[in-house]
Structure formats: C-alpha cells, structure tokens
Amino acid sequence: MAILPAQVPAFIGGPVPSGGQAVAAESPIAEPTEIRLKDLRASDAPVQIVARIVSIERREYTRPADGRRRPFLTGLLSDGTASVRFTWWEPPNEEIDRGTIIRAVHAQVREYQGRPEVSFGFRTRVTPAGPADLPKVDSEGFPFRTISELRGRSEGFRLEARVLRVGPKTVTVGAEQRLVYEGLLGDGSGLIAFSSWSDFHLAPGEALRVAGAYVRTFRGRPQLVLDETSLVARIDTRRLPPADQLLTHAPTPLAKLAAAGGSESTVVEGLVVALLPPSGLVYRCPTCRRPVSMGLCPQHGAVKTIADLRARLVLDDGTGTVTMNTDRPTTESLWGVTLDEALDRLRRSPDPSLLESSLAEAVVGMRLRGGGRVFPDDFGLNLYPESVEPIEVDADARARELRARWEATDGVA
Amino acid sequence: MALRETAWRTFAGELNAAMQEEHGTGERAATYLLSPYGARVNRVLMAGILSTPEPIGKDPAQPFWRARLADPTGTVSVTAGAFQPRAMAQLRSVPAPRTAMVVGKVHLYRGGDATAYISVRAEGIRTIEETALRGIYADALAQSLDRLDLVEKLAREPDLPDDRLGTHGAPAAWVRAARESVRRYPSVDRAAYRAALKNVLEVVEGKRPVLAAAAPPPGTLRVTPAEPPPSAPRPAPSAEERAHESAFLDVLDELVDGSSDGYADLKELVQRLAEHGLSAEAAEEMLDRLQEDGVVEEPIVGRLRRA
Numbered sequence: 001m002a003i004l005p006a007q008v009p010a011f012i013g014g015p016v017p018s019g020g021q022a023v024a025a026e027s028p029i030a031e032p033t034e035i036r037l038k039d040l041r042a043s044d045a046p047v048q049i050v051a052r053i054v055s056i057e058r059r060e061y062t063r064p065a066d067g068r069r070r071p072f073l074t075g076l077l078s079d080g081t082a083s084v085r086f087t088w089w090e091p092p093n094e095e096i097d098r099g100t101i102i103r104a105v106h107a108q109v110r111e112y113q114g115r116p117e118v119s120f121g122f123r124t125r126v127t128p129a130g131p132a133d134l135p136k137v138d139s140e141g142f143p144f145r146t147i148s149e150l151r152g153r154s155e156g157f158r159l160e161a162r163v164l165r166v167g168p169k170t171v172t173v174g175a176e177q178r179l180v181y182e183g184l185l186g187d188g189s190g191l192i193a194f195s196s197w198s199d200f201h202l203a204p205g206e207a208l209r210v211a212g213a214y215v216r217t218f219r220g221r222p223q224l225v226l227d228e229t230s231l232v233a234r235i236d237t238r239r240l241p242p243a244d245q246l247l248t249h250a251p252t253p254l255a256k257l258a259a260a261g262g263s264e265s266t267v268v269e270g271l272v273v274a275l276l277p278p279s280g281l282v283y284r285c286p287t288c289r290r291p292v293s294m295g296l297c298p299q300h301g302a303v304k305t306i307a308d309l310r311a312r313l314v315l316d317d318g319t320g321t322v323t324m325n326t327d328r329p330t331t332e333s334l335w336g337v338t339l340d341e342a343l344d345r346l347r348r349s350p351d352p353s354l355l356e357s358s359l360a361e362a363v364v365g366m367r368l369r370g371g372g373r374v375f376p377d378d379f380g381l382n383l384y385p386e387s388v389e390p391i392e393v394d395a396d397a398r399a400r401e402l403r404a405r406w407e408a409t410d411g412v413a
Numbered sequence: 414m415a416l417r418e419t420a421w422r423t424f425a426g427e428l429n430a431a432m433q434e435e436h437g438t439g440e441r442a443a444t445y446l447l448s449p450y451g452a453r454v455n456r457v458l459m460a461g462i463l464s465t466p467e468p469i470g471k472d473p474a475q476p477f478w479r480a481r482l483a484d485p486t487g488t489v490s491v492t493a494g495a496f497q498p499r500a501m502a503q504l505r506s507v508p509a510p511r512t513a514m515v516v517g518k519v520h521l522y523r524g525g526d527a528t529a530y531i532s533v534r535a536e537g538i539r540t541i542e543e544t545a546l547r548g549i550y551a552d553a554l555a556q557s558l559d560r561l562d563l564v565e566k567l568a569r570e571p572d573l574p575d576d577r578l579g580t581h582g583a584p585a586a587w588v589r590a591a592r593e594s595v596r597r598y599p600s601v602d603r604a605a606y607r608a609a610l611k612n613v614l615e616v617v618e619g620k621r622p623v624l625a626a627a628a629p630p631p632g633t634l635r636v637t638p639a640e641p642p643p644s645a646p647r648p649a650p651s652a653e654e655r656a657h658e659s660a661f662l663d664v665l666d667e668l669v670d671g672s673s674d675g676y677a678d679l680k681e682l683v684q685r686l687a688e689h690g691l692s693a694e695a696a697e698e699m700l701d702r703l704q705e706d707g708v709v710e711e712p713i714v715g716r717l718r719r720a
Contacts, residue, residue, distance in 0.1 A: 254419075255584030271549070273420050273458060273516045273537060316458065318422040318556050319584045357499060365514050365539035367548065380416050393548030399618040402554055406614055409562075 031105055036135055038082035038156055040118065042111035049118065050103045050133045051077035051084075052229060054214075056096060077102075077118070080137040080212035080229035082156045085112070088120040097174055099197070099227075103129040131228055139211035139231045146189035148260075150224070152217035159210045159224075161185035161192075162240045164247055164265075166202045184264055185210075185224065186246035191264040193218070196226035207237040220375040221262050251369060254320030258381055262374040268324075268383065269369040269391060270317035279311045280356040281342050309339050313363060315370065315383075322381040324370050330388045335362045367391045418443060419586070420458035420516050422553035426486025426609045427452055428531045433597050434521055446519045446531070449598035450606055451560030453590035456518050457533060459484065460541065460549040462623050463491065463513040466504045467675050470494075478504050481666070482515055482533070483624055484550075485612035490532035491515050500535040512546055512623070514539045524707045543619075551617045554610060559583065561603060563591035568603075571595055660689045661699050662719075665709065669718055676716035 034048045056075035063070045073088035073096065086107075105125045107118045120126055142158040150157070166183030181196040185208075194213075196202070211231040215222045226232065240246075251269035283305035284290060285297035297303045309331040313324045332338050335358075337345075342355055370385035431448040443455045461484035469492075470477035477494040478501055493501035500517070517535040524530060541549075563583060567573060575588055615621035664685045668677035679700075686696045700717070703709040710720040 253584070255586065259585065271420075271458065271514075314417065316420045318419065318458070318552055319586075320419050321417045360499060360537075364516075364537045365541060365545070367545070393544055393551070395544050395547035395551065395617060395619070398548065398551035398555075399614070402551060402614055402617060405555075405558065406611070409558075 036081045037077065037079045037084050040084060040109050040116040042109050042116055046106040046123065047109055048105045049079065049107055050101065050129050050135070051079040052101045052134065052227065053096065053098055054078045054083060056098050078214060078229065079135055081135060083214050085117045086119065087117070090122060101129045101131060101134060103127050103133060134229055137212045137229070137231060139209055139233065142211045147185065147187045147192045148189035150192060150215050150222050152215055152222050155214035159187070160235060160239060161187040161208060161210065162243055162246060163202050163204050163206045163208060164243055166204055188241045188246065191246070192222060192224050193264050194224040194226060198226060198228045198230070200226065200232045205243055207235050207240045209233045209235050220377060221264065254317050254322055254381065257374055258320045262376050262381060264373055266374055267369060267371045268315060268322055268374065270315035272313045272363045272366045272368060273316040274314040275356070275360040275363060276312040276314060276323065280309065280359045281346065281352055282308050282310050284308050307339060307343060309342060311359060311363065315368060322374060322383050324383045324385055326385065326388060334366065335359050367393060418455040420456045421452055421454040422556045423452055423454065423457050423459060424486040424553060424557065424613065425459070425482065425484050425489040426606055427557065428489050428519060429487050430606065431531065432529045446521055447593055447597055449594055449601035450557065450603060451564040451587065451591040451594045453586065453593055454519055456516065458514065458516045459533065460514045460546050462510055464510050465508055465670060476501065480504060485616055485623060486609040491517065491535050492532050493535040497534065497536055500538055503538040504535060507540060511540050512543065514541050514549060526706055528706060546623070547617050547619065550613050554613050554617060557610060560587055560591060561607065563587055564594050565603060567591050567595045657691055657695070657699060660691065661686060661696070661703070665717060665719070676713065676718050679715045679717055682717065
C-alpha cells in the first residue's frame, strides 16, 4: 500500500541558513556505513540508518540559549530488525507522516534506560527513502518466541501462530484514510491481537510464520503490529493446534489471568460478590454514548441524554476477581427488568438508588460465566463480555471429583 | 494499585482456628487474618445456616445486627451495621434461620487472655438453595484442600523454593499464605481440620445436612494461646472443663436464640445445665470464669448473653 504522497519533498534536517544549503551536506567527513537498528550501540561515532517511522509526534522545548520555544520530533523507528526511539532536533516545518521511510546520515546513538536511541542533530542529513532501501530480513535470523513470551516493546523475533480472526477496518491516520487488518493469533501458549498495516491476504485458520513484527501495548494488553517490513509466510497448518482448540477454553482461574495480565479471548467463571457503581440506570450522550452527569457530556456539552442500563459486576472465583461490565440486553436478562420497566419504577418511586438495590438483590450470588477480552487497569481485571450465561452447578459431578480426590489422598496427609 | 481483595472460600473452622493478623503497610492498608490452614484473608465468601438475626448495640441511631453462620466445621458471627445498609437490610429481612451465602470482611477481636473472636462484617448476604450451597461448598472444599496440601508440603520442607513446589497454577497469594501459616503456626494439628472437612464433602454429596444432630462447639471458644502467656494465671482447662464450657455456651446460645430480648435467663440456664450433668455450683464457677475471660456478660442481674 502506498503510504507516501506522490511527490515526496526532500526534507533535510538541521538549521538551513537562509538562501544557503544544509550545513551537514557539506560535511567533509566520509559517510558512515549503513547499520541495522538491531546492531546500534551507543557511541560517539555517527551512523547511517534506513528505517520506517512507526510513530511520530511533534513537541516543543525551551531552548536554553535564548529561552525560545523550539519544535522537535520524537517517535519510533523500525527497520524490521529492531525498533528504536528517535529525537529529531530542528526538524523541517513540513508534516512528516507515520509510515515514511527515511535515510539518516550522521545520526548520533545514545543509550537511555539500557536501550539505544538515535538523535538527528544539525550534522544529520535526513532524506526520504523507499521500501527497496530497507534491509532485507530473513526470518531465520530472528530468535523464536511463543505468544506468551511477548511483552510490550518486544521486537526482532519470529513467531509461529494460527490466524483465528481477521477483518479489515478503516482508520484515519492524519488526513488519510487507511485500511488496517485486525484480528487474533494463537499458538497454544496464548493469544495475541494483531493489527496489520499491510494486506497479507490473511484468512482465518491459516498457520503463519511471522518475523520482523513488533509489539506495542494497546488498552493494557500487548498487540502485534505487522507492516510492510514484516515477513509473513504460510507454514504447514498441522504444526499448530486447530483453531477451535486454541479458542475454546474451560474457565481460566482468575489468579492465573491476573498473573498473565489478562487475555485476548478467554472464559471466566465465578460468583457475583458485589455490584459496583455506576450500575443500573445510566444516562448517555446520544452522540458518543459516554455517561453524562448533570446533562453535560465531557465531549459534546449540554445534550439530551438517552437512558440505558448497565451493570458492573464483581465476579470472584476464590482466586481472584474481575469486573464484568454488562450492556443493556445482558443486564436486562440478569435482572429480569427491562429498561422501560426500570424507568416506570423510577416514575412511581423517584429514588434511583432503589433501582440499584433491586439490581444488586437480583445479581449478587449468581454464578456466571463470561467470555471475551480481559484486560488490566489500575483497579484489577476488566471484562466487557461478548457472552454471559448463568451457570447451574452440577453438584453431583463436583461431589464425585472431590470424593475421588479424597480417596486418593486420605490417610496420606 | 488498589486491587480488590479476593473473597476466599473458607469455612468457620478455619477462621476460628486463626489467631494471628498481618497489618498491611501504606495508605488504607488492609488487615489480613492468617489461618493455620493456609489462608491469608481479608474478605471471605462463606455459606451455611444463618441464625435468626438479633440487634446488638444500644444506640438506635447506629443499628447493628448479628447472626451466627453455622457450617459443618463450626460457627462464626456475622454482623452488619449502618455502614453496610444493604447487607443489614438483607440480614434483617428474614427473621428465621435459613441457608445463606455471606460475603464480608473478617474481623478479629482479641480478648484479654489471647482468646480470638472472629466475626464477619457482611457486605452481601443472599438466601440460597441447596444446590447453590453444595456448589459453594464444592469450590471451598477444593480450594481448602489445595491450600492444606501446600501448607503440609511446606511444613515438611520449609525451604522449598516456589518453583519447586510442584503446584502449577496455585495462585501466588496461596503460596505466600502457606509459607506464613507454616511460620506462624509451627505446631498446629492440621489433620483435625481435614477430618472436619470430610463432613463438608458429605454435604456436597448430599448425604448429610449442613448441621448434623450434634452441633459442633461454637467457634469463639477455640482457645489456643498464640504465644505461651508470660505468666500463667491458672492451668489450661482440662478436656472435661472445655467440654463443659462448650456445653455451657451451647445452652446459652440456645436460650438467647429462643428469647425475645436477646438474653438467657440464669435460672433456666442452670436448670438446663443440670441435664448435661453440670452441678449448679460448677455452673456458677464456670460463669464466673467466662465472665472474667470476657466471653459472657451479665448486664442485668440474672440475665446473660455473650460479651
């Protein structure tokens, strides 16, 4: 997919004297040899790199010399072998889009928190480059990793996984509409969401070898990002467990989920031990669906709100807890009260806390199973379930299991 | 991170055996009750027969209610006050014994002679059906056995590192609790608790009611000094004395439950104890001692209740 506009202006870093040429271009020093990002080491010697801008942000700082606010660019570069943060002092005025491939000559390498970073200063010459200039990477050159071993900022690895879900999605990047392919990969060790900026014609069920992708953190969970530099190859589909085996789960103990930092797709089971506010009747902005307080949407100001039902249920299995947020249909079916009935009750006895109490009465103590994406935040695990069902305990089956366990250990302990 | 405390699945017998606490550090730190059987709990989820609730406390502006939750391993007090309005409403809503589930925070009160009184400050109470009860007991039994296994393994080999415990999937919190249990209760007989859990198994199997005919002694009386008291004011009660004590309190509880004002009549109590083979003199002596220990009080002459 074309990322660069048809005409790419040749931007050159460094202060450009009015009517003159870039200073760095006249540098008498021989060009440093091109180096892969994975081989970068902090040193005084300048380097030459070719890489794609993965993320970019324009910021400002106060220059100590004259106290003036000056812009600089910062973000992430990747060449398929690794990704590094960059800082671009005195950048050109033109907008530089994410996805642009650049060649930087005479870049400086520093180290920050044990990782190399590059900075482009007045000596550095930055010019646009093309995909052909990026290093050719070979998947065998990357160490093998399983999904469970991936963390935010992992990169330079090789992965074998099955596509479990994939679908296109249109996103707006700057002024541009772009198509990304989002989905889910699984390898038996775990599941990871992916987002591909390039169309690899992926289909559910395929087994892949992926190299040169990187991991970022998205809503509290790692997400694999594929782009043009990533290598994607189909492998023998029998090398991985079948899709239904990767996706269907017995309920995962909540302590295990907490230790793993959540899951892209899982099933949890527990008793509802509490109902957290705000639950019951809530009012939302008609445009963005945000909860509205005092008729004021944080985004859209004074709005005519729409009533909705929700429940924030604390599910507890004795090993941990998860907050399960249910939407209106699920809340209605668990409560046995519809939105209209709730509004009617409110008209008859205008005390919203009675509604919340009634909902709590109905749900606390329920044994529920919920499925979906579980992600952590500052207060613990959260689930916006794709499915919720009340569970009937098979007490006789549980009794047989426990009896067998008892007979196996009784007298030993 | 202010993570929510997990509701540990446990039984009255485990809470009543717990004599020690651990205070967390930092702002709004939680307090944990440490049991000899591998629990380090702040919040619990329990089930059993919840007795008729009674109001306690004298200030009508600060209502406070209490009931007793009995399961096959023992009995524990369940309280709810004005700070838990929903739990209090639930507790008061059914003026008769029922099968119930209780979620709440454990609270340890230590009497003058290292006697521990455990209560559960309820956050949520639900009347439940038999199947639901068996389900909760099945979870609680399986988890209690897992924790006991961990504790016993560590009691045999205290220096075993976590990765060699061979307990894949055991929550880190359980491993930590088991280590603490072994450290704090070096000489507790855990086999007795296992035996009590066998009754739970039979309830899960549907072979046994929650409370067998012979109710276990009330939990608050499991008097095991945490450390040897510096000066022993009197010899430890003999097995016979303890049996008498528990009979005394059983009868007391029964009379209190059956009374309208929440007190047991002293004369009636002495009469009933005679049926248990306790002389009037011995009963008086017992009462004196229990009053001294802060277990029983007599705020109105001739009218008794638990302190």
